[in-house]
Amino acid sequence: MKNSFYKGHTPEGAAMTQFIRASFRLHGLLMAAGARLTRSVGLTSARWQVLSAVARSSEPKPVAWVARDMGLARQSVQRVVNDLEAAGLLSFQPNPRHIRATLLAITDEGHRAFEAITRLQAPWVNGLAEGTKVREIETALHVVQGLCRKLQENAPSAE
Amino acid sequence: MKNSFYKGHTPEGAAMTQFIRASFRLHGLLMAAGARLTRSVGLTSARWQVLSAVARSSEPKPVAWVARDMGLARQSVQRVVNDLEAAGLLSFQPNPRHIRATLLAITDEGHRAFEAITRLQAPWVNGLAEGTKVREIETALHVVQGLCRKLQENAPSAE
DNA sequence: CAATTATTGACAGCACGCTGTCAATCTGAA
DNA sequence: TTCAGATTGACAGCGTGCTGTCAATAATTG
Numbered sequence: 001m002k003n004s005f006y007k008g009h010t011p012e013g014a015a016m017t018q019f020i021r022a023s024f025r026l027h028g029l030l031m032a033a034g035a036r037l038t039r040s041v042g043l044t045s046a047r048w049q050v051l052s053a054v055a056r057s058s059e060p061k062p063v064a065w066v067a068r069d070m071g072l073a074r075q076s077v078q079r080v081v082n083d084l085e086a087a088g089l090l091s092f093q094p095n096p097r098h099i100r101a102t103l104l105a106i107t108d109e110g111h112r113a114f115e116a117i118t119r120l121q122a123p124w125v126n127g128l129a130e131g132t133k134v135r136e137i138e139t140a141l142h143v144v145q146g147l148c149r150k151l152q153e154n155a156p157s158a159e
Numbered sequence: 160m161k162n163s164f165y166k167g168h169t170p171e172g173a174a175m176t177q178f179i180r181a182s183f184r185l186h187g188l189l190m191a192a193g194a195r196l197t198r199s200v201g202l203t204s205a206r207w208q209v210l211s212a213v214a215r216s217s218e219p220k221p222v223a224w225v226a227r228d229m230g231l232a233r234q235s236v237q238r239v240v241n242d243l244e245a246a247g248l249l250s251f252q253p254n255p256r257h258i259r260a261t262l263l264a265i266t267d268e269g270h271r272a273f274e275a276i277t278r279l280q281a282p283w284v285n286g287l288a289e290g291t292k293v294r295e296i297e298t299a300l301h302v303v304q305g306l307c308r309k310l311q312e313n314a315p316s317a318e
Numbered sequence: 319c320a321a322t323t324a325t326t327g328a329c330a331g332c333a334c335g336c337t338g339t340c341a342a343t344c345t346g347a348a
Numbered sequence: 349t350t351c352a353g354a355t356t357g358a359c360a361g362c363g364t365g366c367t368g369t370c371a372a373t374a375a376t377t378g
Contacts, residue, residue, distance in 0.1 A: 008281035012288035015296040020189060020284070022303040024208075025230045027186040028335080029310040030179060031364095035336090036314075046364055049183075064326055071184045076365045078327065083363095100373060101326050122167035125179070128309055129171035132302060137174040140299040143291060144181040150287055151188040155195075187365080194366090205334060223356055235335045237357065259343060260356050324375070332366080344355070 019143070037124060041116050048117055050080045051089060051106070055114045060093060060103035089113055178302075196283060200275050207276055209239045210248060210265070214273045219252060219262035248272055 006014040034045030043051070053066050061069075067077040081104065084090040089110030092102035106114065129137065168176060193204030202210070212225050220228075226236040240263065243249040248269030251261035265273065288296065 008277070010285045010288065011293050012291060012296065013281065013285035015293050015300065016284050016288035016291070017280075019296050019300045019303065022300055022307065023182065023185060023189065026182060026303050026307050026310075028230055029307055029314065030182065031335085032314055033310055044363070062326070071187060073366060074326080075328090075367080080364080098326075098374070118167070121176075122172065125175050126169045126172035128306065129169065129175035132171060132175070132305060134170050134174050136298055136302050137171065137178055139295055140302040141174065141178045141181055143295050143299040144178065144185050146291060147287060148181065148185050148188055151185075151192055155188065155191055190365085203333070221356070232336055233356080234337080234358090239334080257344065257356075320378085322375105322377075324373100326371100326373075328370080328372100330367100330369085332368105334364085334366105336362080336364105337360105338362105339360090340358080342356080342358100345353085346351100347353100348349100348351085 033124075037120055038117055040120070041113050043113060043117065046080050047084055047089075048114075050077055051084060051110060051114050054090060054104050054106050055111070057104075060105055062095065062098070062101035062103060064101070066104060084110070192283075196279055197276055199279070200272050202272060202276065205239050206243055206248075207273075209236055210243060210269060210273050213249060213263050213265050214270070216263075219264050221254065221257070221260035221262060223260070225263060243269070 006017070009017060031045055034048065038044055038048045041048075049070070050066070053070050054061075057066070057069070063078050063081050064074045066081075067074045070077065081090060085092060089107055091105050091107050093105045095101050095103045190204055193207065197203055197207045200207075208229070209225070212229050213220075216225070216228070222237050222240050223233045225240075226233045229236065240249060244251060248266055250264050250266050252264045254260050254262045
């Protein structure tokens with residue numbers, strides 16, 4: 001795979017370029033898999049991720065806080081949250097510290113949907129990880145986290 | 160990070176779940192970085208990737224072939240290609256084997272844009288990879304490629 | 319206390335990937 | 349040769365993430 005397209009790259013840079021290309025493809029495949037996984041519960045990948053973020057949260061938060069936790073823009077999460085509220089999976093609770101910034105709470109129905117998908121996700125991801133050593137996954141995670149850190153430093157966070 | 164949310168997961172599955180979450184964030188950050196990188200040439204991340212795929216291709220191909228190479232749906236690439244053609248960076252060449260499926264060729268202007276971005280991308284990715292060992296990147300690439308392979312097997316390819 | 323600044327949500331609009339459907343075209347088997 | 353199936357591009361529509369702008373509300377500062 002060493003060809004003219006990697007002129008100007010350090011060995012690390014050439015390897016990283018390949019890794020980034022593979023990451024794009026992985027993202028597409030994960031999104032497709034997430035769609036299949038969540039469809040049976042009547043959700044989508046993005047809605048499930050937002051629901052999870054709220055479910056995993058240690059305390060009720062406004063939309064903007066959840067967005068920051070997820071590393072997404074505020075408005076992206078806002079619209080998904082509005083959809084989830086309309087679907088009855090999330091509810092807005094009054095925020096004693098801020099009139100407009102209502103707190104997000106998961107409803108009983110939302111909790112049921114979250115647990116239903118969790119029961120599907122666990123065996124799915126176990127199968128996906130089968131055959132890969134924990135050490136390798138941790139190395140990969142380390143590389144990805146290092147990239148995220150570097151990219152976040154050089155990136156003017158939106159707004 | 161071992162908490163109740165990883166019940167039902169094997170050790171590999173728990174690590175993989177973390178890795179997938181990190182991958183989503185990485186994708187978002189890479190897209191943002193790609194936007195900054197390509198904006199100066201008047202392109203976007205997606206258009207640059209399609210242009211690169213055509214530029215790297217060993218022979219002229221119809222849109223559907225390029226889409227398969229990139230692991231994307233045919234129509235996603237089709238619309239970007241139409242935009243690139245309208246912008247004068249790509250051109251449609253007659254295909255002796257198929258009247259409708261014209262072949263994609265890069266124009267002089269497209270070549271200039273591609274090279275301009277390549278000159279920006281190389282130092283950018285070198286800096287990004289700096290401090291990460293090639294061995295680690297290759298392990299991460301190996302993990303990602305393994306995931307892609309597994310996901311592609313279990314996924315009914317679109318259409 | 320008053321005025322400036324920061325945060326938050328509402329609204330509108332864009333880029334991109336997906337799907338489904340349709341007609342034109344090519345391919346291969348009967 | 350003919351006809352059924354595959355391939356390809358055109359068109360329309362959806363979900364998701366982004367940006368920019370605006371008004372309402374908090375927080376901070378003089």
